[in-house]
Amino acid sequence: MFAGAIIIDVESRPYRYYDGVFYEPYNGGYQVIAAPYGAYVPTLPPGYSPITVGYDTYYYYAGTFYILNYGRYEVVQAPAGAIVYTLPEGAATVQIGDYTYLQYNNVYYQPVVINGTPAYEVVEIQ
Numbered sequence: 001m002f003a004g005a006i007i008i009d010v011e012s013r014p015y016r017y018y019d020g021v022f023y024e025p026y027n028g029g030y031q032v033i034a035a036p037y038g039a040y041v042p043t044l045p046p047g048y049s050p051i052t053v054g055y056d057t058y059y060y061y062a063g064t065f066y067i068l069n070y071g072r073y074e075v076v077q078a079p080a081g082a083i084v085y086t087l088p089e090g091a092a093t094v095q096i097g098d099y100t101y102l103q104y105n106n107v108y109y110q111p112v113v114i115n116g117t118p119a120y121e122v123v124e125i126q
Contacts, residue, residue: 010036020045020061033070034105035064046075053079063088063104066096083114096125 109120
């Protein structure tokens with residue numbers, strides 16, 4: 001494990017966090033996981049993007065959305081309508097009816113084009 005990793009407890013489960021990546025204990029070591037909702041980190045990783053949805057500002061990095069909450073950054077569910085320009089490795093293509101989405105960490109993204117640039121919009125699937 002990385003010397004600079006910090007320990008984060010979420011609902012009494014210990015995780016490690018380093019440079020925007022979350023890890024959980026696995027088979028005597030650690031494995032990379034999607035960020036657990038409710039985790040708090042002291043700083044955002046380099047390369048994050050601020051995203052405004054309605055009146056709220058979120059911070060996005062590698063499939064994870066954060067909000068500033070009492071001086072720390074909390075991992076939250078992706079807000080519907082958020083537009084991002086990158087998705088992490090492991091996003092799966094999912095066909096629902098006539099539409100194709102990408103899914104990562106139980107969030108669905110619809111491919112869109114913004115000013116000629118490919119992007120992904122968070123959508124709610126019922």
